[in-house]
Amino acid sequence: MKVLVTGGCGYIGSHTTVELLKEGYEVVIVDNLINSKRDVLDKIKKITNKSVTFYEIDLCDKEKLRDVFLKEEISAVIHFAGLKAVGESVEIPIRYYKNNLVSTLNLLECMQEFNVKKLVFSSSATVYGNPKTLPIKEDFPLSTTNPYGTTKLMIEEILKDLYHSDPTFDITILRYFNPIGADKSGLLGEDPNGIPNNLMPYILKVATGKLPVLNIFGDDYNTVDGTGVRDYIHVLDLAVGHVLSLKNQKTGLKIYNLGTGRGTSVLELVKKFESVNNIKVNYQITKRREGDIDACYASIDKAHEELGFTPRYTIEDMCLDSYNFIKNNN
Ligand code: NAD
Ligand code: UD1
Numbered sequence: 055m056k057v058l059v060t061g062g063c064g065y066i067g068s069h070t071t072v073e074l075l076k077e078g079y080e081v082v083i084v085d086n087l088i089n090s091k092r093d094v095l096d097k098i099k100k101i102t103n104k105s106v107t108f109y110e111i112d113l114c115d116k117e118k119l120r121d122v123f124l125k126e127e128i129s130a131v132i133h134f135a136g137l138k139a140v141g142e143s144v145e146i147p148i149r150y151y152k153n154n155l156v157s158t159l160n161l162l163e164c165m166q167e168f169n170v171k172k173l174v175f176s177s178s179a180t181v182y183g184n185p186k187t188l189p190i191k192e193d194f195p196l197s198t199t200n201p202y203g204t205t206k207l208m209i210e211e212i213l214k215d216l217y218h219s220d221p222t223f224d225i226t227i228l229r230y231f232n233p234i235g236a237d238k239s240g241l242l243g244e245d246p247n248g249i250p251n252n253l254m255p256y257i258l259k260v261a262t263g264k265l266p267v268l269n270i271f272g273d274d275y276n277t278v279d280g281t282g283v284r285d286y287i288h289v290l291d292l293a294v295g296h297v298l299s300l301k302n303q304k305t306g307l308k309i310y311n312l313g314t315g316r317g318t319s320v321l322e323l324v325k326k327f328e329s330v331n332n333i334k335v336n337y338q339i340t341k342r343r344e345g346d347i348d349a350c351y352a353s354i355d356k357a358h359e360e361l362g363f364t365p366r367y368t369i370e371d372m373c374l375d376s377y378n379f380i381k382n383n384n
Pocket of ligand 1: 064065066084090096111133134159176178230232
C-alpha cells in the first residue's frame with residue numbers, strides 16, 4: 055500500500071515515515087523543505103534500509119501536486135505539511151492562512167479527483183484553547199487564540215464538511231499534545247534554526263552551550279510546583295499512532311487525542327533531563343508567556359479503545375533520546 059506523506063521531511067513526518075517503512079508500506083513524500091532538509095531522506099534510508107520516493111513540491115502548487123497523483127498510485131494520505139510556529143503566525147497571519155489552508159484544499163481536491171479517500175490529518179491540542187477541566191477529551195469545546203491554531207480548527211471544519219458531503223471519505227484527525235524525543239539512532243530529531251519557541255528544543259540549546267540560560271515562563275501557575283504542566287509524548291509513540299490510524303477498521307470521520315494522559319511540569323522536565331543525562335541545565339524564572347495556560351493533558355481513552363494506542367515511552371526516554379540526537383548533530 056502506497057502512502058503519500060506530506061511534510062515527510064519534517065520532525066513528525068520523518069519519524070512516521072520510518073514507522074511506515076518498518077511496517078511494510080511504500081512511502082511517497084511531498085515536501086518543499088521550507089522547514090526541513092533533504093538529507094533526512096538519507097537518514098531514513100540508513101535507519102530502515104528502504105527508500106522513499108521524494109518530490110520537492112510546494113503543496114500550494116496544485117498542478118505539480120496533481121502530477122504526483124497522476125504518477126503514483128496513492129492509497130492513503132498522511133498530511134503533516136504546514137507552518138507551525140505560534141508566535142510567527144501572529145506576526146504574519148496571511149502567510150499562515152495561505153500556506154496551511156491552500157495546501158490542504160489543493161490536497162483534498164486531488165484526493166477527490168483521483169478517488170483517494172483515506173486521510174490522516176495533523177491537528178493539535180491547541181484547538182482546545184484553555185480547557186475548563188482535565189484531562190481533555192475529544193468532545194470538549196474548541197477555540198483558538200492565534201492564527202496557527204485557527205488554521206488547524208478551520209481545516210478540521212473543512213474535513214467535517216467534506217465528510218458530510220461524501221461519506222466515502224475515511225478521515226482521521228489526530229490532535230497531538232507535546233511531541234518531544236527522537237529516533238533511537240540519533241539521526242532524526244528536532245533542531246530548529248535560531249532561538250526555539252518550544253521547551254525541549256530550548257533545553258537542548260542550553261544543554262549544548264548554544265544558549266546561556268533557559269527562561270522558565272512563570273512559577274505562579276496553579277500546578278504542582280507553579281510551572282506550566284503539559285502532556286509530553288515521545289515522537290516514536292506518535293509515529294505509531296499514525297500507523298494505527300491507517301490500520302483502523304472503523305471508518306468515517308474520527309478524532310483522537312495523541313498524548314500520554316500524564317502531565318509534567320516545566321521544572322519536573324528540566325530536573326528529569328538533568329538527572330538522566332547527567333548534565334546541568336542553567337535556568338531562571340521569568341514572567342509568564344502571553345497566552346500560556348496552567349495545565350494541559352489528554353484523555354487518551356478513545357485512542358486506546360479504538361486504535362489500540364498505548365504509549366510505550368517515559369519522560370526519561372524522551373529526555374535521553376532528545377539529548378542523544380542533539381549530541382549526534384552538534
Ligand atoms: P515540521 O515543520 O518539522 O514539518 C512540517 C513539514 O512540512 C516541513 O518539512 C516543511 O518543509 C513542510 N511544509 C510546510 N509547508 C509546506 C508546503 N506548503 N508544501 C510542502 N511542504 C510544506 O513540523 P512537525 O513538528 O513535524 O509538525 C507536523 C505537523 O504536525 C504540522 O502540521 C504541525 O502543525 C502539526 N503539529 C505539530 C506539533 C509539534 O509540536 N511539533 C504539535 C501539534 C501539531
Ligand atoms: C506549543 C504551542 C501549541 C502547540 C504545542 C504542541 C505555543 C504558544 N503553543 O504549546 O500551539 O500545539 O506547542 O507542540 O507555542 N516554556 C518555558 N520556557 C521556554 C519554552 C516553554 O518555560 O523557553 C514553558 C511554557 O510556558 C509551557 C511549557 O514550557 O508551560 C511548554 O511550552 P511549549 O513547548 O512552547 O509548548 P506549549 O506552550 O504547550
